[in-house]
Amino acid sequence: MGVAYDLLGNGKTAVKFNLGKYMEAFSATNTDLDLNPLVRTVISTTRTWTDSNKDFVVNCDLVNPEKNGECAAMADKSLGKEVFQRSYDPNFVSGWGNRPYNWGLGLSVQQEVLPRVSVNVGYFRNWWGNWYVVDNRSTSLTDYTPFSIVAPVDSRLPGGGGQTISSLYDINQTKVGLVDELAQSASNFGKQKENWQGVDVNVSARLRNGVTVQGGTSTGRRLQDACDVRSQLPELGANASGTANNSIGGASGGNGLSVVNPYCRIVDPYLTQIRGLATYTIPRIGVQVSGTWSSNPGIDLAANYVVSNAIAKQSLGRDLSNGASNVTVNLIAPSTLYSERRNNMDFRVSKILRYGRTRTQVGVDIYNLTNTDVVTTFNQTFDPKTTTWLTPTGIQPARYAKISAQIDF
Template sequence: MYNLNPAKFGLPSNTLIAAASNYGTQTEHWHGVDVNLTARYIKGLLVQGGTSTGRTVTDNCDVLAKVPEPIESRSANSGLVTVANVIPLEYCHVATNWLTQVKFLGSYTVPRLDVLVSGTVQSLPGPEIQANYALPTAVAARTLGRPLSGGAANVTVNLLRPGSTYGDRVNQVDLRIGKLLHLARMRESISIDLYNALNVSSILAQNNTFGASWLAPTQIMPPRFAKVSLQLDF
């Protein structure tokens, strides 16, 4: 692992900003396939949607081989070089897993009744999982041959390779039923929206600090709820 040279701890940081290309090649590419479709099967029925499958590949190895300092993030407000979270050099090249998104929407107007039925369905990758471990200075010293700089008690390291582990997929279904009305010269519509119709409790975010509460949910999908709305066009 890498750690700040103790002789440099607390010195004013170099705030010079320069292009990465001055030191080497830095790349980020997305490899994938998008498929979209729109279909009208019969009068009043519309279906739209598609899928997207791909992964992101980031490579900073050339730059970090010549300028390894960026592997430690630091506070821009302090203006001082201090110990911060460590980004292992082995993660200079990261290729995420192949991830797939699926999104569809459909609507249908019932003839003569002027009733509109519509809905959306989406399935997204779950949140990325990290295992941020507070590595004690006693353990770090076995690799560094010395304690952490600045008398730090620990340094945070991610035990998982970035972009390699994700939570369960996030699936959601939303529905709407509306009635069109025609009164005088105005056009009215009253509708009921049902969000999260299946009342799933998918995890949207979790605790990424490795420990007893690791992966405990910090945000889940809101429960099923309905909304009634009235629209007037004149």
């Protein structure tokens, strides 16, 4: 629902309010909420292979789901069996008000400050509810051994490194590959929440002589918290079918809750986006000149440290399960380290030509006008023995031009 009110009755000041609730639908493209038997049946799995005799041959019985020969146990031993690895709680998939949802609220004031010039200031908030989780009923909290690691001392890390990262888990060997999932409401295990709030400021000017200028800022932050749930279900994210329903903890990609991702509560700093555009039509010759500009926050950075079995064993008290030689742990809490801002400006010149009933528009577009070379992707694998961490792996495309023509007849 929405409402707009002419505050002073002169058509120059408008107060606007909107509120909406948006439900998540069951669909064929949303596999996390899909009861399709093909989705619930195991058609693939993974397993670790150690080539002990270096003959490049997998010396084990691949059909046997248990550890044998050079092969560790299957990650999901339900492969090939006529069973559903995931069931759905009837109280979650049916009934009034049980579907996942998000609310959206907006409150803004728009004011005309000069003829054909207005300023709009708005506050917006979104919040999500009715989260669902997947509980592997084949395991319990006691089937996961907690451990911790000490980050390497390195001046490149925030605080110089050396901090202890705890709340990491490793499944006991006897439970590897056992999967019997139940999708149900997260409220059965505790509170889970996520919200976003921010303020937008926009200016719009439609001046005489064909000049249009628009620009503004958007500042906001997101809060995510699923610590209650993870404290009871450390297996979330431990296998391929239990990750997508939990999007927390994802520096550069959102890997979801995981046995080796301890960051279950994330509060972003307030981040600001700046954008704008301007157009001008040159009188008499009918040439339109336009440009856009933007400035966006940098990339949320991670330090993905490959922890060897020898290091993990110091706290774990045993080898990593299923013959794993290492696990990867992010040494930096998400939303705490960002790359530099990404700025960009584009420019366009176009001319309309008319011949009888034929209309031709010829234009030249120049992208990245200032030829900014800001880094867009990084190597986020951290190795204290090398200098490759945060080495650029991609930059903004260099300035280039495109000539186009459109003919209407």
